[in-house]
Amino acid sequence: MAGIVRFDAITLFPQMFEAVLRHGVTRRAHERGLWELRTWSPRDFTHDAHRTVDDRPFGGGPGMVLMAEPLACAVEAARADEGGGNAPRVICLSTSGQPLSDARVRQLAEEGGAGRGLILVCGRYEGIDQRFIEALVDEEISIGDFVLSGGEIAAMGLIDAVVRQLPGALKQESVQDESFAQGQLDAPQYTRPEIWRERAVPPVLLSGDHARIEQWRRAQALERTRRVRPDLLQPAA
Numbered sequence: 001m002a003g004i005v006r007f008d009a010i011t012l013f014p015q016m017f018e019a020v021l022r023h024g025v026t027r028r029a030h031e032r033g034l035w036e037l038r039t040w041s042p043r044d045f046t047h048d049a050h051r052t053v054d055d056r057p058f059g060g061g062p063g064m065v066l067m068a069e070p071l072a073c074a075v076e077a078a079r080a081d082e083g084g085g086n087a088p089r090v091i092c093l094s095t096s097g098q099p100l101s102d103a104r105v106r107q108l109a110e111e112g113g114a115g116r117g118l119i120l121v122c123g124r125y126e127g128i129d130q131r132f133i134e135a136l137v138d139e140e141i142s143i144g145d146f147v148l149s150g151g152e153i154a155a156m157g158l159i160d161a162v163v164r165q166l167p168g169a170l171k172q173e174s175v176q177d178e179s180f181a182q183g184q185l186d187a188p189q190y191t192r193p194e195i196w197r198e199r200a201v202p203p204v205l206l207s208g209d210h211a212r213i214e215q216w217r218r219a220q221a222l223e224r225t226r227r228v229r230p231d232l233l234q235p236a237a
């Protein structure tokens with residue numbers, strides 16, 4: 001992969017994204033020029049005094065629905081701002097989407113590194129007008145079977161996961177040894193002191209025998225996956 005990965009977030013709360021710009025791995029990777037972020041508010045593409053972006057749902061029901069036109073204009077502005085090259089992928093963070101997986105994160109990192117930007121649409125309220133999704137969204141992604149107040153936190157989770165995969169963001173060994181990288185959870189980790197509240201570090205980790213330690217970690221990772229996430233061990237259909 002090569003090149004800067006660009007994210008464009010379509011959001012009513014652009015200030016929320018300061019979290020990934022100012023802290024941790026994503027901040028350091030941003031300072032190194034590995035990725036960039038631009039935010040676009042649908043309110044900037046409205047034409048009424050109240051900058052209205054939502055309305056009551058047809059057919060009745062609780063809450064409000066985000067209108068198609070302000071979102072579409074924001075996406076089109078982001079596309080135009082990116083210029084030539086590969087057309088950016090438009091992703092809507094949604095409970096109706098496919099679950100985000102480690103494999104999909106790695107694919108998105110590869111696409112981004114190859115010059116295809118990612119436009120992340122952050123929903124709010126009761127949802128988004130389906131016509132916008134059908135017309136402009138390439139993919140819907142969910143980060144879990146639960147409901148958030150909006151798509152911003154999900155979008156930041158996706159950004160963090162993708163940025164971690166970019167060359168130079170982390171030590172390569174850290175990426176290779178993470179949970180899911182080998183199709184299973186990571187082994188338990190321990191640090192000083194050797195005994196904490198009468199609980200000792202497993203002796204094998206103090207042995208200095210790297211072959212035995214690696215064997216122990218593989219066995220522990222397999223056992224943890226079997227116990228906590230047996231679905232990861234199911235053979236592919």
